[in-house]
Amino acid sequence: MESGAPQSAAGYGDDGMSKFIRNISLFVAGLPLLTTKSLAAVPAAPQQIEPIDLSEAVPLRPLNREMDNLFAGHRSHSSHRSHSSHSSHYSGSGGSSSSYRAPAYVAPSPTPAPAAPLYSAPSAGSSTLSAAPSSGATKGQGALNATGAGQHSKDDLTRAEKLKLQIMRVQIKLRSLGLYDGVVNGTMNDQTGQALRYFQNLKGLQETGTMTTPTLNAMGIPAVS
């Protein structure tokens, strides 16, 4: 009864008042204890972060990033000092592509490591074959591993061959768009540079006449790397 509702405290005498204050201070002192206890008792929010299935995930990154594009600054051959080495382009060809930054060479990705257990040559000892039932007759979907078009053959290309292939793809694309009517020869001639400018103009891109990364992305052409 004594520890009644606060509004009734006014009716108590000094004795009652101090009792009330003691009660309330006890109550307040108990609060932090109570809160920490109750907080600890509350189970962590049942938020389980589901791992993202990368195979299902929609890729949001652009087709090519700057680092993928080895030949962004490649200009037509007429402006070359040296034809033998394309590395000269990396010193920055004047005031060309502004978006081109790092002259880092990205090594071609290594051929995928064998995921398969390698069958060794026959040995005298006995080894066990896995007896797990295989999916010889697959029940599942025939989903395919996209390994990219001709990826493995690209790994063997030299730098010059990669450049040539990338230019040829760009020339083919420009031809199929009707922007280029020269030959598809894999050399960055003036006509190709002009066609690239037409394309960049159409797409509202910076008109560099080179295969900048935004240009390749707009063309849907993966950089040969």
Added chain:
Amino acid sequence: MRKLQVKIQPGCEAKVYRAVSFDRFPAEWLPHLRFLVLTETVERVAIEEMTNAGVSNVFWVESESLLSGDIVVPDPWREEISVLLRESDTHHTLLMTNRCNSYCLMCSQPPTKADDSWLVDEALEAISHLRCSPPVIGLSGGEPLLLGSGLRRILDALREHHPTTTVEVLTNGRLFADAGVVTKVLPGLRARVRWLVPLYGHADFVHDFVVQTCGAFDETLAGLLALREYHQEVQLRTVLVEPVLQILPELTDFIGRNLPFVSEVALMGCEPIGFALANRQLCEVNLRDWASTLDQAARSLQRHDVPYLFMNAPLCSLPQQLWPQAHRSISDWKNVYAEECRNCAVKADCSGLFAWHEKGWSPAPLKALQVMEMME
């Protein structure tokens, strides 16, 4: 293999091509491959122009049913195209040869004698043109071991271009009894291969009768042991024709005792085509009449701890306790369901039938299953 009617650019040769959409083709283009670009009529000119521009490996094709990524061989004279591989298929198969050293009673693809070694080159081309790596690719025949080192070239090409792919080779294994063939194919093999080897009897007189070849049983066993020596994965395959069903429990006991290293045993309904039609009295069986034999065989394999599965057998032809082992095994393009299947409750899990079951027979009289029946 699918054959499609198409309109195709004149001058296109009968070689392997990758079909590719008009938009994608500049991005996929490679100098050493051949491309058929799926075009609308208005886009034809752009492709024809490519030849003038110095790109000689590109032709246009017009088709409703061809898909981007298909690996095809056109027959320009008949305006027809064969689809060797299609990315969306569940089963991917390459034909190695049509020659064979056996002459099985129920052969679905009767062998021919003509030299067809060009098929090796076609397969090699198909492998390099394929842009996506399927989880599994089958190499069938005929008898692929007749190719000797040609088969090894194909396995190595698969390893090189599609290292994640498991290769399934359909072979009777007999030529592996020959150490010369073994040395050509198996040492240092890096491709992941599963060998699918048929075995039809626990004794030579049954197996040799079914494959219609003297000495085949001994050779196949020697071949299986050679595969074992090279630590290769083996799936045994047994087609359920009458002479085999007669001795099936003995066969499964034989496998359990003598070939326990096989990774699994596939018990397969007979495909009613080819020689099976000619030998109908031996090949046509009603699997439901053999339910107790199948069950006995299954228990024998279980006892020996050898995994097994059923293929080409609709669920209504099997006792229900064997359903978990029944697989949907028939290639997409020849897989159908019958009128009776329409209201069946388990159609989605059922292998269905071969497209040509109507000319032949089905593994058992078909029956739409109701949920109530299955509860019983």
